[in-house]
Amino acid sequence: ETGVTQTPRHLVMGMTNKKSLKCEQHLGHNAMYWYKQSAKKPLELMFVYSLEERVENNSVPSRFSPECPNSSHLFLHLHTLQPEDSALYLCASSQDSTAAQYFGPGTRLTVL
Amino acid sequence: GQQLNQSPQSMFIQEGEDVSMNCTSSSIFNTWLWYKQDPGEGPVLLIALYKAGELTSNGRLTAQFGITRKDSFLNISASIPSDVGIYFCAGYTGANSKLTFGKGITLSVRP
Numbered sequence: 001e002t003g004v005t006q007t008p009r010h011l012v013m014g015m016t017n018k019k020s021l022k023c024e025q026h027l028g029h030n031a032m033y034w035y036k037q038s039a040k041k042p043l044e045l046m047f048v049y050s051l052e053e054r055v056e057n058n059s060v061p062s063r064f065s066p067e068c069p070n071s072s073h074l075f076l077h078l079h080t081l082q083p084e085d086s087a088l089y090l091c092a093s094s095q096d097s098t099a100a101q102y103f104g105p106g107t108r109l110t111v112l
Numbered sequence: 113g114q115q116l117n118q119s120p121q122s123m124f125i126q127e128g129e130d131v132s133m134n135c136t137s138s139s140i141f142n143t144w145l146w147y148k149q150d151p152g153e154g155p156v157l158l159i160a161l162y163k164a165g166e167l168t169s170n171g172r173l174t175a176q177f178g179i180t181r182k183d184s185f186l187n188i189s190a191s192i193p194s195d196v197g198i199y200f201c202a203g204y205t206g207a208n209s210k211l212t213f214g215k216g217i218t219l220s221v222r223p
Binding site: 006042048088090 | 143152154155160206207209211213215
């Protein structure tokens with residue numbers, strides 16, 4: 001595997017479900033990010049991790065819970081989501097927090 | 113605030129034509145990035161620019177970091193159907209700043 005990978009690519013969940021999104025980067029980068037991309041809206045930064053420490057939580061509701069166990073892996077734990085949370089969730093990584101970011105293919109999430 | 117302006121929202125060109133897109137801001141940026149996104153996929157980094165006046169090419173793509181540091185341009189030469197997609201500019205204003213994105217330009221290429 002090369003670059004940034006994300007699983008699953010598609011996810012459908014009910015509002016009472018708990019699920020997790022996974023991101024893995026094979027680039028040796030030190031910073032990782034979660035973004036939300038809704039239709040016809042700009043990319044919204046959700047969380048930033050630098051050297052496995054959370055450095056940014058962009059006013060994201062607590063029903064989204066990130067986890068960064070090491071510099072290569074990033075998770076986004078989801079619980080009791082709302083239909084308006086349906087979106088493309090993108091993971092990215094960069095060498096440091098002001099370098100070019102490389103994105104994964106995204107997880108298309110649908111909340112019923 | 114730090115905003116990146118991209119217009120028009122959509123562009124339609126004929127296969128084989130060249131196309132130019134620009135990205136402007138009222139703020140100074142010290143890094144400019146250009147991404148392309150296909151439907152249902154993540155943005156792919158095309159070109160990164162780190163110095164004012166820098167001109168960088170990647171195949172048929174050429175991008176420039178404006179001398180004022182408030183704009184950047186992306187040129188695509190001899191367009192082909194697979195150039196279809198959404199082109200985003202993005203940039204950093206300085207150390208510890210977030211990556212700011214433009215709203216993107218949707219490019220359509222007529223065969």
